[in-house]
Amino acid sequence: MMRSARSLGRFTLAQKEQRLAYFLLGPPFLIVSAIVLFPVLWNVWLAFHRVRLLDLRRFHWWTLETTLNNFVKIFTHHDFWPALKATVLYTTGGTLLALLMGLVAAMMVHQRFRGRGLVRATFLIPYVAPVVAVAFAWRFLLDPRGALMTGLLGSGILEQPIHLLGQRPWAMISLIAFEGWRYFPFDFLFILARLQAIPEELYEAACIDGATPLQKFFFITLPQLKLVLLTLVLLRCMWTFNKFDDVFLVTGGTGGTRVVTIKVYDFLIGELNVGAGAAMALVLVFVLGAFLFVYFKWVMSRAEEE
Amino acid sequence: MSRERVETGILQVLHGAGLLFFLFLVAFPFYWMIVASLKPLILLAVNPLDLWLSPGELTLRAYKEVWFQFQFGRYFTNSMYVSAFTVLLTVTLATLAAYTIARLRFRGRIFLSRSILIIYMFPAIVIAVPMYALYTKFGLRNDLHGLVLIYLAQTLPVAIYMLHSYFKTLPPDLEEAALIDGCSRLGVIWRVTVPLSLPAMATVALYTFMIAWNEFLFAFLFLDSPSKFTLSRGIVQIADNINVSQQLLMAAAVIATVPIIGLFLALERHLVRGLTAGGVKA
Numbered sequence: 001m002m003r004s005a006r007s008l009g010r011f012t013l014a015q016k017e018q019r020l021a022y023f024l025l026g027p028p029f030l031i032v033s034a035i036v037l038f039p040v041l042w043n044v045w046l047a048f049h050r051v052r053l054l055d056l057r058r059f060h061w062w063t064l065e066t067t068l069n070n071f072v073k074i075f076t077h078h079d080f081w082p083a084l085k086a087t088v089l090y091t092t093g094g095t096l097l098a099l100l101m102g103l104v105a106a107m108m109v110h111q112r113f114r115g116r117g118l119v120r121a122t123f124l125i126p127y128v129a130p131v132v133a134v135a136f137a138w139r140f141l142l143d144p145r146g147a148l149m150t151g152l153l154g155s156g157i158l159e160q161p162i163h164l165l166g167q168r169p170w171a172m173i174s175l176i177a178f179e180g181w182r183y184f185p186f187d188f189l190f191i192l193a194r195l196q197a198i199p200e201e202l203y204e205a206a207c208i209d210g211a212t213p214l215q216k217f218f219f220i221t222l223p224q225l226k227l228v229l230l231t232l233v234l235l236r237c238m239w240t241f242n243k244f245d246d247v248f249l250v251t252g253g254t255g256g257t258r259v260v261t262i263k264v265y266d267f268l269i270g271e272l273n274v275g276a277g278a279a280m281a282l283v284l285v286f287v288l289g290a291f292l293f294v295y296f297k298w299v300m301s302r303a304e305e306e
Numbered sequence: 307m308s309r310e311r312v313e314t315g316i317l318q319v320l321h322g323a324g325l326l327f328f329l330f331l332v333a334f335p336f337y338w339m340i341v342a343s344l345k346p347l348i349l350l351a352v353n354p355l356d357l358w359l360s361p362g363e364l365t366l367r368a369y370k371e372v373w374f375q376f377q378f379g380r381y382f383t384n385s386m387y388v389s390a391f392t393v394l395l396t397v398t399l400a401t402l403a404a405y406t407i408a409r410l411r412f413r414g415r416i417f418l419s420r421s422i423l424i425i426y427m428f429p430a431i432v433i434a435v436p437m438y439a440l441y442t443k444f445g446l447r448n449d450l451h452g453l454v455l456i457y458l459a460q461t462l463p464v465a466i467y468m469l470h471s472y473f474k475t476l477p478p479d480l481e482e483a484a485l486i487d488g489c490s491r492l493g494v495i496w497r498v499t500v501p502l503s504l505p506a507m508a509t510v511a512l513y514t515f516m517i518a519w520n521e522f523l524f525a526f527l528f529l530d531s532p533s534k535f536t537l538s539r540g541i542v543q544i545a546d547n548i549n550v551s552q553q554l555l556m557a558a559a560v561i562a563t564v565p566i567i568g569l570f571l572a573l574e575r576h577l578v579r580g581l582t583a584g585g586v587k588a
Contacts, residue, residue, distance in 0.1 A: 014411065017410050017411055017412065017491075018410075018411070018412040018413065020406075020410065020491055021406045021410040021411075021412035021415075022412065024402040024403055024405070024406040024410075025403050025406050025407075025418070027399050027403075028399050028400070028403045028462045028466060031399075031455065031458050031459050031462060032459050032462060032463065034459070035433070035437065035455060035456055035458075035459030036428055036433060036459050038436075039432070039433045039435075039436035039437050039440070040428055040432060040433065040436075042436040042439075042440070043432055043433075043435055043436045046435065046436060046439070051439075053438075053439070053442070056439045056442055056443055101328075104324065104328075105328055108321055108324050108325050108328070111321065119325065119329065121570075121571060121574045122329060122332055122333065123328065123332055124570070124574075125332060125333075125336065125567060125570070126332055126335075128516060128566060128567060128570045129336070129520075129563050129566065129567060130519065130520040130522075130537070130538055130559075130562045130563060130566065131520060131522055131538075132520075132522055132537075132538040132541045132542060132559070132562065133339070133541065133559035133560075133562045133563045134335060134336075134559075134563075136541065136545060136555055136556070136559055137335045137336070137338060137339045137342075137556065137559060138335060140338075140342065140552055140555075140556070141335060141338060145351075145354065146354055147338065147354040147355055147357070150353075150354040150355050151355055154355070181331065181332075181335075210310065211310075212309050212310045212313045212314075213310070213313045213314055213317050214313055241429075242429030242430065242431060242432075244430065244431045244434075244523055245522045245523055249522070249542075261429075261431045264431050264434075264435065265431070268434075268435055268438065269527075274435060274438075274439055277435045278435050278436070281429075281431055281432040281435055282432075284429065284431070284432065285428075285429070285432055288429070
């Protein structure tokens with residue numbers, strides 16, 4: 001019916017359908033272009049110009065001076081390499097902890113037991129709650145005068161209070177713990193869905209061969225989960241690498257947690273230097289792009305071949 | 307005893323203990339949030355470990371103060387407005403676009419269905435710098451509708467992807483019958499596809515609501531006047547105020563958390579399906 005080029009008025013049905021398609025796709029396409037694609041491109045432009053926030057209110061903002069100074073400024077900034085290092089540390093730690101917790105949680109919920117549905121729903125709550133609300137709850141709990149320190153001091157495990165959110169290396173450790181706590185539900189959900197799709201026969205065959213539960217886990221479950229685990233590492237690495245909210249709200253960048261996104265914010269809001277902020281954001285995209293390239297080329301494609 | 311039975315026994319014990327540990331880990335911060343919002347500050351300051359709720363000492367004072375004096379009633383309305391508006395637009399636009407990609411023939415269709423998700427891989431902070439500049443320029447910065455526009459751009463790709471995968475699983479026969487009977491394409495979407503896809507649309511609606519309700523970065527960067535604040539923005543605002551106690555802040559946190567958790571638990575089945583179908587950027 002769609003292929004018959006029966007003429008209706010001036011247009012064939014196929015042409016009419018094509019016009020309708022562009023009409024329906026138009027609004028989302030415009031919105032996404034204006035709010036995602038255009039800013040990403042404009043960000044490149046901003047990074048190579050001398051732009052302060054006030055300049056953008058002027059009419060002729062495109063007459064601004066072209067410069068490489070933004071990059072000189074950020075690369076020679078005393079905080080640049082530490083920020084990159086903190087970002088990598090935070091991303092690696094946060095991704096792996098969330099993945100490990102998600103795997104353990106999924107293995108536990110995969111078994112049948114009473115109240116399983118409720119447990120599954122409860123496990124997802126940290127991921128659904130507003131980041132601002134949980135970040136402040138964590139901040140109060142980890143405060144030197146908060147519940148955790150009082151408990152540790154009172155039971156004699158610690159003699160001196162530790163400033164868990166402001167002191168090296170504890171701030172980074174706390175941040176990674178928060179990351180694991182908040183995002184393990186995401187990994188949990190995907191791993192659980194994959195676990196439930198593993199054919200039962202594989203386990204039955206292993207049972208007949210007398211395999212122990214640990215052997216079953218390492219020789220059946222883990223290989224079956226490989227692809228979903230690698231995909232989750234990819235997604236979580238990417239999102240943690242770009243993360244601003246959690247770091248800003250939990251530690252505010254103190255105690256060795258000043259990651260690249262916090263530096264972008266510092267340039268933009270602290271110094272009102274749009275050019276330097278854009279340049280820093282560009283560095284973030286480049287490092288992430290390089291990581292994605294390597295990961296796809298070396299890890300994902302090989303895993304898919306197997 | 308065989309190795310198999312030893313391992314099974316140990317794992318069974320670990321299973322129970324592990325579940326309890328995880329449940330504690332997940333629930334404790336929320337429980338503490340509630341206790342800290344209800345208990346007079348002085349009691350918690352004297353002994354931060356006294357986390358029992360005894361009926362006599364509870365007080366709703368913090369909630370009243372936050373809601374009325376600190377304008378959280380207003381922020382709540384703003385959050386609701388932004389989230390509901392985003393949901394309405396995202397679901398409508400995504401349904402039409404997803405149907406188009408799933409069913410209509412047009413040039414660029416294959417390219418589009420493969421590249422939808424690439425769009426949502428761009429980091430928010432990269433978008434934040436130019437958007438801040440752009441919104442400042444066009445006066446959209448201190449405006450809730452500016453936020454809605456940003457949330458739309460963030461949720462549309464995933465929403466379209468999720469709905470388009472769902473529409474592809476529907477049999478096209480019914481739609482073709484309706485077309486032959488003289489129904490227009492839009493009529494088909496409204497009368498055939500939408501009624502068949504209500505669960506999938508509920509998933510998308512929930513996911514979108516969650517993103518819009520919880521969003522922090524753009525609300526924080528763009529909103530200046532307190533009358534426009536969303537809940538997330540309002541909480542950060544009062545956190546900077548040294549006169550605001552931990553109790554008030556936690557009451558505010560509870561106010562922001564309860565609606566979204568309530569909605570999630572009520573519709574959990576839908577959301578779970580949606581989360582795994584599309585993946586959620588966070």
